[in-house]
Amino acid sequence: MSTEAYHNQVNDLEAQMISNTIEFVQKSLAPIAKAIDEDNHCPVELFEAMRKLGLFGVAYPTQYGGSGFKVSTAMRVISEIAKESAGLSLLLIVHWMAIDVILKYGTQMQKDQYLTPLIQGDKIAAYSISEATAGSDAMGLKMTAEKQDDLWVLNGAKYFVTNGAVADLFVVTCMEKPLTEMKSSRPQHQLFIVSKETEGLKVTEKLDKMGCRSSSTTNLILNKATVRPEDVIEGGTRAALYGLVGGRLGMAAMGIGIAEAAFEAAVNYANDRKVQDKPIATLYAIQEKIADMHILLQGSKALLEQSCVKRELGQDYAIEASVAKVAVGKTVQKICYEAVQIMGGHGYLKTNPVERYSRDARLMDIGVGTSEVIKMVIGNYILKKGKRAEDK
CATH class of the missing domain: 1.20.140.10 (Butyryl-CoA Dehydrogenase, subunit A, domain 3)
Known part of the structure; x- marks a missing residue:
C-alpha cells in the first residue's frame, strides 16, 4: 500500500469514527440528555456502546487497543458528544488525562498493565489533583505520600474528582513529604496509580453541581492507603x-x-x-x-x-x-x-x-x-x- 493510499484509508476511517459518533449522540444520547442532567446521573448504561465504537481510545496507539487517529479527530468526538451532554464529554477528557500521563511517564510495566484496559474502556480512570485548599494552585497540596518499608502510605482528601463514582483507578497527586518537613521551599509532587479496591480509599457521595451534571463528581479520601512502588508514576511535578x-x-x-x-x-x-x-x-x-x-x-x-x-x-x-x-x-x-x-x-x-x-x-x-x-x-x-x- 502506498503512503497516499494509507493516509486516504486513515482519513476514511476517521471520517467514519466521526459519523458513528454523531449517530451515537443522536440515537442514544440525545433522548436521555435532559433526564441525565436533571437526575445528576452519569450514563454508565452507554459505556458498552462507547467501547464498541472505540470512543475511549480514539487517538491512542493501536498497540494498546486504540484507533491511532489524529488528536483533532479525538477533539471532534469530544465536541460532538458535548453538544448533547457536556458531562459525558468531560468523562472522556479526564479519562484521557490519566492515559496521557501513563503513556508519557509510566514505566513499561505500568503501560502493559493499565493502558489496554483504559484505552479500550474496560476500566475508567480519574485524575485527582484538586483539594480543599489547592485547586488551581497545584503546588499547595496537602495530601502526602510517605515511604514505609516497601510501600507508600497516602493520607489526605481530594475534592472535585471527576469520574469519582465510576472510576476503577485514580491517578493521584501527592506531596512526598509535608511542606514543613521539606528542605526546599518549592514542593515536589509524586503521582500514584491507586485502585478503587485499595484499603483506606473512600469515594464520597456525588456532588450536586450547577452544570455538567451527567459527569460523576465526588470527593476522595485516602486514609493510610498503601500503594506499591510499582504504581509510582515517574516525572513528579x-x-x-x-x-x-x-x-x-x-x-x-x-x-x-x-x-x-x-x-x-x-x-x-x-x-x-x-x-x-x-x-x-x-x-x-x-x-x-x-x-x-x-x-x-x-x-x-x-x-x-x-x-x-x-x-x-x-x-x-x-x-x-x-x-x-x-x-x-x-x-x-x-x-x-x-x-x-x-x-x-x-x-x-x-x-x-x-x-x-x-x-x-x-x-x-x-x-x-x-x-x-x-x-x-x-x-x-x-x-x-x-x-x-x-x-x-
Missing part, C-alpha cells in the same frame, strides 16, 4: 502538570461543542420565530448577534486546531492549549448568553436545551485551571519570551 495540558485541550473541544449547539439553536429560532409575519432573522440586531457569534466560534476552532497540530507533531503545546481554553471560555459564554437573548423568555425555560448549555458552559472558566490562573501562565510565558529576545 512535570508529569502532574502534563496531564493538565491535555485536559485543557479537551476542555476547549468541549466548549466548542456546547457553543456550536447553542449557536445552531439560536439560528434555527431566529429563522422560525416571527414578529408581524416576518422572521426575527430579518432584524439587523439579530443578524449582528449571529455574525458576532459565528466570528467567535470560527476563531476558537482555529485555536483548537493549532493546538492539535502541535500535539500531533510531538511539540510542546501547553501555551497553545491554554490560549485555546481561555478563548473558548469567552466564546461559549458569549454565544450561550446571546442564544438566550435571541430566544428571550423561551431561552430561559428549563425545557429549552440552551438553558442547560448555559449552565454547562460555566465550567469552561473554572475546570482544569481557572481562566485567571491560566492567563497568569500565558502572560508570564510571553513576558519571559520577550525578555529573552531583548537579551539577545
Whole structure:
C-alpha cells in the first residue's frame, strides 16, 4: 500500500469514527440528555456502546487497543458528544488525562498493565489533583505520600474528582513529604496509580453541581492507603502538570461543542420565530448577534486546531492549549448568553436545551485551571519570551 493510499484509508476511517459518533449522540444520547442532567446521573448504561465504537481510545496507539487517529479527530468526538451532554464529554477528557500521563511517564510495566484496559474502556480512570485548599494552585497540596518499608502510605482528601463514582483507578497527586518537613521551599509532587479496591480509599457521595451534571463528581479520601512502588508514576511535578495540558485541550473541544449547539439553536429560532409575519432573522440586531457569534466560534476552532497540530507533531503545546481554553471560555459564554437573548423568555425555560448549555458552559472558566490562573501562565510565558529576545 502506498503512503497516499494509507493516509486516504486513515482519513476514511476517521471520517467514519466521526459519523458513528454523531449517530451515537443522536440515537442514544440525545433522548436521555435532559433526564441525565436533571437526575445528576452519569450514563454508565452507554459505556458498552462507547467501547464498541472505540470512543475511549480514539487517538491512542493501536498497540494498546486504540484507533491511532489524529488528536483533532479525538477533539471532534469530544465536541460532538458535548453538544448533547457536556458531562459525558468531560468523562472522556479526564479519562484521557490519566492515559496521557501513563503513556508519557509510566514505566513499561505500568503501560502493559493499565493502558489496554483504559484505552479500550474496560476500566475508567480519574485524575485527582484538586483539594480543599489547592485547586488551581497545584503546588499547595496537602495530601502526602510517605515511604514505609516497601510501600507508600497516602493520607489526605481530594475534592472535585471527576469520574469519582465510576472510576476503577485514580491517578493521584501527592506531596512526598509535608511542606514543613521539606528542605526546599518549592514542593515536589509524586503521582500514584491507586485502585478503587485499595484499603483506606473512600469515594464520597456525588456532588450536586450547577452544570455538567451527567459527569460523576465526588470527593476522595485516602486514609493510610498503601500503594506499591510499582504504581509510582515517574516525572513528579512535570508529569502532574502534563496531564493538565491535555485536559485543557479537551476542555476547549468541549466548549466548542456546547457553543456550536447553542449557536445552531439560536439560528434555527431566529429563522422560525416571527414578529408581524416576518422572521426575527430579518432584524439587523439579530443578524449582528449571529455574525458576532459565528466570528467567535470560527476563531476558537482555529485555536483548537493549532493546538492539535502541535500535539500531533510531538511539540510542546501547553501555551497553545491554554490560549485555546481561555478563548473558548469567552466564546461559549458569549454565544450561550446571546442564544438566550435571541430566544428571550423561551431561552430561559428549563425545557429549552440552551438553558442547560448555559449552565454547562460555566465550567469552561473554572475546570482544569481557572481562566485567571491560566492567563497568569500565558502572560508570564510571553513576558519571559520577550525578555529573552531583548537579551539577545
